[in-house]
Amino acid sequence: MNSLVLAVIGIALMVAGYLLYSKYLGKKVYRLDPAFKTPAHELNDGVDYVPTNKFVLWGHHFTSVAGAAPIVGPAVAVIWGWLPAVLWVTIGTIFFAGMHDMGALWASQRHKGQSMGMLSGKYIGPRGRALFLVVIFLLLLMVVAAFAVVIKNLLIGTPSAVIPVWGAILVALVIGQMIYRWKINLLVTTIIGVVALYSLIIVGNANPIVLPDPILGMSPATFWIVALFVYAGIASLLPVWVLLQPRDYINGVQLFIGLGILFGSVLLSAPAIVAPAINQNVPEGTPPLVPLLFVTIACGAISGFHGMVSSGTSSKQLDKETDSRFVGYFGAVGEGLLALGAIIAATAGYRTLADWEAVYSAFNEGGVAAFVEGGGNILNAGLGLPVGLSATILATMAVLFAATTMDTGVRLLRFVVQEAGELVRVKIGGLLGTVIALVVAVGLVFSLGADGAGGMLIWPLFGTTNQLLASLTLSVIAVILLRKKINPLPVMIPLAVVMIMSIYALVLQLGTFYAEQNWMLLVLDVVILIASLWVALEAFIAMAKARGGIEDEDDADNKPVASVEG
Structure with a gap:
């Protein structure tokens, strides 16, 4: 199979999904109204609620939801073969992720920017809300802790990425001033920001930074983790327009260009995919394709974390309700394209099947390293870029994705802590909530030693927890649609698929954790399973009641309603 054919088909299908299916969702399902007064205008506080240009907000949303997961998941899942991974990423992006992200964004901004956790209390019940918050908290904790370790490893393993990664913060601070204070044209601002970021990549490639050991009494691993959490804590407290928005926007543009470079290299070199379409010779110990494929590839097909970003930060910055289609659905398309690029890099970036099998000698042996190595080889073959520079570009992409997700994750974790406080x-x-979030996350990361190994302690539960959270988010959206007398099938079908696969995978993991005598993960698995099943049961009861109930009028304060998007 030629990777060029795969790239063209995948890109064409996802673009068609945005042009056609998202338009249907906007008109017939979510009924987006350009005259609806969004929370960004109604509750504008200059900190969390800020009306934002849809392109800038798309950049924030895209980079926040993407992280390293759409690289890691697909680059691991190709161990079952490239065909199942491509099918799930493509179908998932079009019919699952875009609808989910757009729906969570719509539902939240229709309720004054409330999170899905808060909405679950209104539409499912107080018990459902409490259990929903448990699942959300655990998921965010996994993301924040694990991404700190992933970024640390990349900064140590690819020292040429240090300058562009940290320099991007300074670029973002300037970009924020250019957009909001100096009112400079967005196109001009974007060009300046992208040139600055790619200049930093060139400088970083020529001047790799290797930290001395020790540094300030810490090992390099400890130092990077501490620095990342200090940065994330500060970023989570600053007004979104100062750092979060501009950083995510300019990173989003730069990263989209990076994807363009990768796919352009595929166009020019058209490397053959050396991995099998369906791998009949998987390494010993590889779990079954069904249901594990559907939780290994979460981000890039559908992800519960997206619902947290949509309802946690993006809904508070939406300028017009009709922007939900571009920000939510096209944000999911961007992540789907990244997942497709990761699949191609991890299957066509090696010369022979033997080379590929040497990398995929065991389950979980792929991931970011396979993406950087394989993608670097494709950039070298297609554009003639030196392998070292190619690796720097791709490693910087991966770190910037992970870093933007990490600082958004800390902000969301702070929101969850505050919501939990409301329950009692x-x-x-905001400051106390951030401190509590950081103490818990840092405690987990360093629980197994100063190298941060604890950050990956509960990561094995991420895939199932993330997908269960997506199904719970879809449950809330389904109840809202039923109460509004709108056909819920575009939500209900993905809800059924994701929930069945997630619960199936969680039950299988119970057996694995028991066999390994990993009692902590076993207990957490049981807690997540019980909480999710309980919320799902209450959600289905709420759906049954909603079918015969009165129409929901909760957003009446924000009317009048004008013509919907067409």
């Missing part, structure tokens, strides 16, 4: 009638301010 304790008011928790």
Whole structure:
């Protein structure tokens, strides 16, 4: 199979999904209204609620939801063969992820920017809300802790990425001033930002930074983790327009260009895919394709974390309700394209099947390393870029994705802590909420030693937890649609698929953890399974009641309603 054919088909299908299916969702399902007064305008506080240009907001949303997961998941899942991975990424992006992200964004901004956790209390019930928050908290904790370790490993393993990764923060601060204070044209601002970022990549490639050991009394691994959490804590407290928005926007543009470079290299070199379409010779110990494929590839097909970003930050910055289609659905398309690029890099970036099998000698042996190595070889073959520079470009892409997700994750974790405080009638301010979130996350990361190994301690549960959260988010959206007398089938069908596969995978993991005598993961698995099943049961009861109930009028304060998007 030629990778060029695969790239063309995948890109064409995802673009068609945006042009056709997202338009159907906007008109017939979510009924987007350009006259609806969004929370960004109604509750504008200059910190979290800020009306934002849809292109800038798309950049924030895309880079926040993407992270390293759409690289890691697909680059691991190709161990079963490239065909199942491509099918799930393509179908998932078009019919699952785009609908899910767009729906969570729509539902939240229709309710004053409330998170899915808060909405679950209204539409499912108080018990459902409490259990929903448990699942959300655990998922965000996994993301923040694991991504700190992933970024640390990349900064140590690819020292040429250090300058562009940290320099991107300074670029973002300037970009924020250019957009909001100096009112400079967005196109001009974008060009300046992209040129600055790629200049930093060239400088970083020529001047790799290797930290001395020790540094400030810490090992390089400890130092990077501490620095990342300090940065994430500060970023989560700053007004979104100062750092979060501009950083995510300019990173989003730069990363989209990076994807263009990768796919352009595929166009010019058209490398053959050396991996099998369906791998009949998987290494011993590889779990079954069904259901594990559907939780190994979460981000890039459908991801519960997206619903947290959509309802946690993006909904508070939406300028017009009709922007939900571009920000939510096209944000998912961007992640799907990244997942497709990761699949191609991890299957066509090697010269022979034997080379590929040497990398995929065991389950979980692929991931970011396979993406960087394989993608670097494709860039070298297609554009003639030196392998070292190619690796720097791709490693910087991966780190910037992970870093933007990490700082958004800390902000969301702070929101969850504050919402939990509301449940027990304790008011928790932004600073205290951030401190609590950081203490828990840092404690987990260093629980197994100063190298941060604890950050990956509960990561094996990420895939199933993430997909269960997606199904719970879809449950809330389905109840809202039923109460509004709108056909819920575009939501209900993906909901059934994702929930069945996630619960199936979670049950299989129970057996694995028991056999390994990993009692902590076993207990967490049981907690997540019980909480999810309980929320799902209450959601289905709420759906049954909604079918015969009155129409939901909760967003009446934001009317009048004008013509819907067509």
